[in-house]
Amino acid sequence: MDIELVTEGLEFPEGPMVMADGSIILTEIKGQRLTRVTPDGKKETVIETGGGPNGAAIGPDGAIWIANNGGVFEWIDNQGLTIPGPTAAGHVGGSLDRYDLKTGKLETIYEACDGRRLIGPNDLVFDKQGGVWFTDHGCATLEGRKFGGLYYARTDGSHISRQRDHLLSPNGVGLSPDEATVYVADTQLGRLWAFDVAEPGVLAAGPGFAPGRVISNLQGYQLLDSLAVEAGGKVCVATILNGGITAFDPDGSTEHFPVPDLICTNICFGGADMRDAWITASSTGKLYKTRWPRPGLKLNFNA
Template identity: 50%
Template sequence: MAELIEVASNLKFPEGPIAMPDGSVILVEMFGPRLSRVHPDGTVETIAEVPGGPNGAAIGPDGAAYVANNGGRFTMLENDGLMFPGPTTPGKYLGGSISKVNIETGEVTDLYTECNGVKLVAPNDLVFDDQGGFYFTDHGMTEDEDRMAHLTGIYYAKADGTSIKEVVFPAHEPNGIGLSPDGTILYWAETWNGRVMRRKITGPGEVEAVDMVDTWQCLYGLPGFQLLDSLGIDGDGNVCVATLVNGGITVISPDGQLVDFVPADDLLTTNICFGGDDLRTAYITLSGTGKLMKTQWPRPGAKLNYLNT
């Protein structure tokens, strides 16, 4: 792998990077809490203050940024110069939501706070399909007195705020989410299980039913104590999943084989996206140290819907 190069530092737990056509990177700062733009020269501009805990972001069909907001589900802790997401602070949790941010004006609009009367707990990440809708994960509330609170689901919603439904249940603390390059497979990472899961998509917001013992739905499980965060998909369909504790990007092929592990020198390596004219520039968020890094990737990233990189 090529050398990791620092793009920006002093970020408040960066996540959800989006490589924009102008060479900038839009990302969330979970402990900002805000949506920010990192310019190619490393300067950081606040697009909007986003109360709660912005955790993931994606560009929608209208050019707005859609943000998965955990509502302040995590409290920032610091240890040995690193930032960590700690337990929820009573009284500061606002409830989970999906918001839309006008990246030109900074206007923030809440689109969804519940699904069929059930409140969203801690939305974490989202990805748009080519039909104008998006899939998103709800990470849940691990330390809740209800021991089942970490079992949440995968949702599908329309960008105009008119429709939301649960498409997968249960999911165990789902985190990053992505689509295969042809849009037929939905992938998500389960943090504490260290597993990348998948379902076949049969239509917009529709996934194939599976038996609970169907091993196909688990693409790959990492050995030992390795936790998973967000992910990106490359042009070959490999799942590039940010891996916590050992700190780096684990690359898994569409047939469930380990392709590579790219170390990133941060226990809390949280996400990856692809940009540049050839989509071979990988941007990686190092949340513990508050940095955005970049490197040349051996394969181009998959093209995202509504983002003409």
């Protein structure tokens, strides 16, 4: 797979979105901002968000919705690579934020569910109804981990529900083309989960006492990050340590596409045929572009 360097010098990029004008807006988690990257590689700051802007997506209102982890990480420089470290001292939790591209207003819409503070919101995806599925990654503690979860919320601020609790480290989230399945990548387990949707915003019960169906567990020590879905239903998950993108077929088979960074965090699709793919290579602070072998799934909303 041939890859093209679009830009570099980013501070742990994530959450890439293909905008209607052909630019890419992405998050810089360490840099605490949203950044626009033009096709010629030029960068401009869109908004300083504070905290830790992680996943991002365009909602039905044309605004950018941000899963902000609240500045959960301490940052480690390891031989010139930027590595997320332990939970930062003083971290109290994250939020789901909304940035209005027209007015420049940044606001927090959700920071708790049923009276319990969100820990580290990570990634999000909008369904056809305009509701948002998002993951809370949890965080590390000196004693172990605070578990994460999978949530559903409405953009008017009227409803948030925890659809799965006590997940180890949920990260990337996406919907199948028919929106009958929510996919979640678990970082620490190297596992892709599938959760069946009973109705918009509500998951069906898992099989037995399992939270959901297991699509596949990667072999060895490989970690999973954020994801995008192909039009044909494969789920493309950014892979850590075995740096690149792993495409999971719903039947459990996988194929790996290497990228020269140990910590690839996300992929997004665009272009006239939806085969242009942009990949965030985070430990080296780079954004790459490539031609994907198959078209990606067009998201429900854009701006």
